[in-house]
Amino acid sequence: MRFQEAIAEKGFSLCALLSGAVTVTVFAFMVILGFPLIREGQAFTLLIKPWIPGSGFYGIYPMIVATLAIASLGVAIAFPISLGCASMVSVLGPRPVSLIVRRVVELMTGIPTVIYGFVGIFLLVPVVRNLFGQGSGMCILTASLMLAILVSPTMILFFSDSFNRVPQSYLAAIDALGGSKVQKLYHVIIPCARNGMLIGLMLALGRAIGDTLIALMLAGNATGVPGSLLDSARTLTAHIAIVIAADYESLEFKSIFLCGMVLYLFTTFVTIGIRFVGVREGGKKA
Amino acid sequence: MKMRVFLAMVFGVFLTVGGYDIVSAEPLDMFKGEKGAVRIAGGTAHIPVMKEVAKRIMTVNPAIQISIAGGGSGVGIKQVGEGLIDIGNTGREPTEAEIKNFSLKVFKWAIDGVGVVVNPGNPVRSLTKSQVKDIFAGIIDNWKQVGGIDKPINIYTREDASGTREVFWEKGLDKGEIAKKANVVVSNGAMKSAISQDPYAIGYVSVGHIDHTVAPVAMDGVVPTIQTVKEGQFKVSRGLYSCTKGEPTGLTKKFIDYLFTPEGQKIVQSNGFITVK
Amino acid sequence: MNRLIEKATMMFCWMSIGLLLGAGILILGYLLVKGLGAVNLKLIFGGTIPLDALLFKKPVFDGLFPAILGTLALVVLSVSLAVPIGISTGIYLAEYAGPYTKKIFNLFFDILAGIPSIVIGLFGFSLALFLHKHYSKNVQPCLLISGLALAFLVLPYIIRTTQVTLESLPSFVRVTGLALGATKLQNILFVLLPKSFSGIISGVILAIGRCAEDTAVIMLTGVVAMAGIPKSLLAKYEALPFYIYYISSQYKDTQELMTGYGASIILLLLCLLLFSIAFVLKRQLTYLALYRA
Numbered sequence: 095m096r097f098q099e100a101i102a103e104k105g106f107s108l109c110a111l112l113s114g115a116v117t118v119t120v121f122a123f124m125v126i127l128g129f130p131l132i133r134e135g136q137a138f139t140l141l142i143k144p145w146i147p148g149s150g151f152y153g154i155y156p157m158i159v160a161t162l163a164i165a166s167l168g169v170a171i172a173f174p175i176s177l178g179c180a181s182m183v184s185v186l187g188p189r190p191v192s193l194i195v196r197r198v199v200e201l202m203t204g205i206p207t208v209i210y211g212f213v214g215i216f217l218l219v220p221v222v223r224n225l226f227g228q229g230s231g232m233c234i235l236t237a238s239l240m241l242a243i244l245v246s247p248t249m250i251l252f253f254s255d256s257f258n259r260v261p262q263s264y265l266a267a268i269d270a271l272g273g274s275k276v277q278k279l280y281h282v283i284i285p286c287a288r289n290g291m292l293i294g295l296m297l298a299l300g301r302a303i304g305d306t307l308i309a310l311m312l313a314g315n316a317t318g319v320p321g322s323l324l325d326s327a328r329t330l331t332a333h334i335a336i337v338i339a340a341d342y343e344s345l346e347f348k349s350i351f352l353c354g355m356v357l358y359l360f361t362t363f364v365t366i367g368i369r370f371v372g373v374r375e376g377g378k379k380a
Numbered sequence: 381m382k383m384r385v386f387l388a389m390v391f392g393v394f395l396t397v398g399g400y401d402i403v404s405a406e407p408l409d410m411f412k413g414e415k416g417a418v419r420i421a422g423g424t425a426h427i428p429v430m431k432e433v434a435k436r437i438m439t440v441n442p443a444i445q446i447s448i449a450g451g452g453s454g455v456g457i458k459q460v461g462e463g464l465i466d467i468g469n470t471g472r473e474p475t476e477a478e479i480k481n482f483s484l485k486v487f488k489w490a491i492d493g494v495g496v497v498v499n500p501g502n503p504v505r506s507l508t509k510s511q512v513k514d515i516f517a518g519i520i521d522n523w524k525q526v527g528g529i530d531k532p533i534n535i536y537t538r539e540d541a542s543g544t545r546e547v548f549w550e551k552g553l554d555k556g557e558i559a560k561k562a563n564v565v566v567s568n569g570a571m572k573s574a575i576s577q578d579p580y581a582i583g584y585v586s587v588g589h590i591d592h593t594v595a596p597v598a599m600d601g602v603v604p605t606i607q608t609v610k611e612g613q614f615k616v617s618r619g620l621y622s623c624t625k626g627e628p629t630g631l632t633k634k635f636i637d638y639l640f641t642p643e644g645q646k647i648v649q650s651n652g653f654i655t656v657k
Numbered sequence: 658m659n660r661l662i663e664k665a666t667m668m669f670c671w672m673s674i675g676l677l678l679g680a681g682i683l684i685l686g687y688l689l690v691k692g693l694g695a696v697n698l699k700l701i702f703g704g705t706i707p708l709d710a711l712l713f714k715k716p717v718f719d720g721l722f723p724a725i726l727g728t729l730a731l732v733v734l735s736v737s738l739a740v741p742i743g744i745s746t747g748i749y750l751a752e753y754a755g756p757y758t759k760k761i762f763n764l765f766f767d768i769l770a771g772i773p774s775i776v777i778g779l780f781g782f783s784l785a786l787f788l789h790k791h792y793s794k795n796v797q798p799c800l801l802i803s804g805l806a807l808a809f810l811v812l813p814y815i816i817r818t819t820q821v822t823l824e825s826l827p828s829f830v831r832v833t834g835l836a837l838g839a840t841k842l843q844n845i846l847f848v849l850l851p852k853s854f855s856g857i858i859s860g861v862i863l864a865i866g867r868c869a870e871d872t873a874v875i876m877l878t879g880v881v882a883m884a885g886i887p888k889s890l891l892a893k894y895e896a897l898p899f900y901i902y903y904i905s906s907q908y909k910d911t912q913e914l915m916t917g918y919g920a921s922i923i924l925l926l927l928c929l930l931l932f933s934i935a936f937v938l939k940r941q942l943t944y945l946a947l948y949r950a
Contacts, residue, residue, distance in 0.1 A: 102842045109745035116809050117769040120780045127783055178673025202681050204932030206870030208898045209921050212905045213684045230534035230578050243680045276663045304773025306873040318560025326563045331775045336539050354776045361771040438716045447884035447893040464797045569907025
């Protein structure tokens with residue numbers, strides 16, 4: 095009996111170690127396979143150089159700029175919309191509206207990314223092209239708009255949950271003082287849920303940085319540093335998807351492992367940042 | 381080993397049954413009774429032909445599995461060299477170094493060209509070579525500068541591993557620059573879709589792929605059609621190649637042989653390319 | 658508070674709802690309008706008779722059947738790899754791990770959950786290259802590698818749902834078994850796990866949905882445009898989300914585009930169904946936790 099227990103415990107802990115090992119191994123592979131670049135001291139210069147394989151430039155600077163631009167613009171567009179919707183769902187809305195909207199939003203979180211990209215090509219790209227009269231319609235703006243639609247449902251649900259977690263006593267206090275719903279929102283709920291909202295924002299940012307399909311299908315994939323919102327651009331994720339087809343002894347190919355490293359580090363920082371904010375909130379609550 | 385024995389038996393049967401010339405017998409018969417897989421990847425211009433051949437083979441013998449992927453000529457060469465696939469398609473001739481490094485055997489089964497295309501709604505249908513070079517370099521950036529409407533030109537180009545791009549860059553642009561802000565698409569099919577959807581687009585595509593969804597643009601007076609490529613008037617021409625690592629054997633060899641049979645060449649022709657036989 | 662600010666806030670919130678719902682309805686509506694006409698047996702089976710195709714007697718060309726089978730095979734493979742390890746890890750974290758260990762592992766799994774799917778795909782591809790060079794020439798990006806990579810992708814979901822479900826079980830449930838003389842393992846297997854069943858299942862269903870819709874991972878680990886039905890674990894295969902991506906960027910004519918719309922509808926329905934089931938299960942769990950405790 096004791097024996098069984100010990101084996102079970104060892105077995106479970108082995109699984110846990112295996113799972114944890116995956117996290118580390120992913121990063122290790124990126125580093126090992128991108129090593130020739132680091133060894134030749136090019137890793138840092140690659141982060142600030144342009145991408146011209148014909149002349150031997152394998153810099154991923156344009157991709158870094160594009161990733162940050164599309165991700166931050168997408169989240170910036172999604173934030174106010176999500177805030178408005180979450181407020182309506184949790185605080186301001188009449189009951190039936192609140193329920194319907196919540197159901198629809200929950201449904202929208204299940205839509206596959208490739209479908210957003212697919213519809214974007216036929217619906218959004220021509221609209222952007224005709225609206226601005228220049229550019230092919232496949233640009234940073236289009237990708238950011240679709241990305242905003244992608245991350246909004248999850249952000250709304252997250253914000254809504256944060257709003258619901260505000261202590262009842264605070265809400266009761268405002269009601270007792272005769273405050274309206276909007277006043278409740280501005281003076282109690284949002285300040286209280288501030289940390290939760292920050293976490294939701296960062297989760298969305300992580301998701302936006304790591305998204306491949308929308309950027310691949312809607313942003314145009316040009317190799318230059320984008321100069322304006324209507325310029326075609328290539329994100330780190332789309333770059334990996336495109337260059338995977340190249341010759342894999344070449345430095346060109348190894349650059350995608352550098353992209354992988356950069357992406358891994360970006361999202362890890364965001365994750366650690368979320369934990370940090372979460373810890374602060376936990377401490378404050380107590 | 382078993383494959384070779386079987387091949388010998390098949391050959392023997394053919395001989396004894398009357399000394400038939402293998403080429404004049406029903407070509408698809410050589411696939412009957414075979415088993416195994418053929419992995420194909422590489423140039424995207426070859427895909428329609430590959431798909432048709434694979435369909436016929438798999439209909440005659442469902443036990444054979446043929447998988448086809450794109451990726452561009454760079455993928456074709458590298459993956460066949462590494463042994464990850466059996467047949468690597470390329471739209472450009474493999475370099476000396478590549479042939480030596482990977483002991484490639486190259487088979488050319490069609491002739492094709494790469495032509496400039498625009499949206500069918502675009503009135504501009506003829507450009508000089510230097511205009512083409514300037515457009516793709518981004519120096520000429522508005523359609524009105526070449527006789528069209530007053531709208532910016534949207535350039536579309538292919539990814540770095542593409543053989544189509546390599547050929548166009550070398551022979552069409554004389555190794556000129558392609559603007560960095562050009563949109564990048566990853567296959568001939570994707571180029572066609574992109575151009576047919578964007579009224580102000582310009583790009584380049586395999587001549588065999590040109591159909592009613594895109595409009596060919598004459599370069600220095602020569603329209604890129606399969607005729608002008610065949611007669612040598614249109615200079616930006618290339619072959620469609622399939623490469624194997626070393627001499628092909630077994631199912632791979634049969635697949636390649638089929639491409640050179642009259643049936644196979646008919647498939648090549650019906651897809652808009654020029655036959656080699 | 659200013660009347661104006663109140664009115665403005667309400668208007669802003671209503672506008673946000675309008676925008677979001679409008680976008681959602683536009684996307685879904687556009688797909689349905691364009692593609693519903695294309696969803697029929699011909700879409701799935703091409704020119705082959707359905708019965709022949711289902712019994713694998715004849716191959717299917719120009720149909721979605723191989724892609725659907727490929728997606729199915731992927732889901733089964735990756736979930737069967739991820740579920741045992743994920744649940745065991747979750748059990749370990751909830752029941753056996755000390756607070757310090759728990760914190761470290763949680764950090765690791767949060768990081769794993771945040772890794773972009775294409776980086777996981779890149780990892781799978783490098784794994785395939787590595788095995789190809791050092792282990793056996795037969796290994797290449799294939800069904801097995803994709804299944805493995807997808808398992809890595811969904812592992813954090815399963816671990817997290819198992820751990821959270823087990824930890825949120827009320828203490829009297831935990832204590833009763835032990836008080837009656839059960840060992841820790843017996844308690845876990847016969848009392849805690851059955852009670853957490855719906856929560857764990859919702860995590861598994863979420864994982865299934867994720868595997869079915871993911872494109873970035875499979876793009877790098879072995880999916881191709883044409884391969885017929887998956888015949889072996891070490892072979893290339895087709896999948897539904899890749900088909901949609903492929904068709905959207907290169908369609909020969911309107912007919913092919915229609916198949917893209919049809920495939921989108923099928924994938925959409927599949928994923929929406931799975932996510933709805935998962936949500937319903939999660940709700941049941943919350944109800945039980947809040948009102949039964």
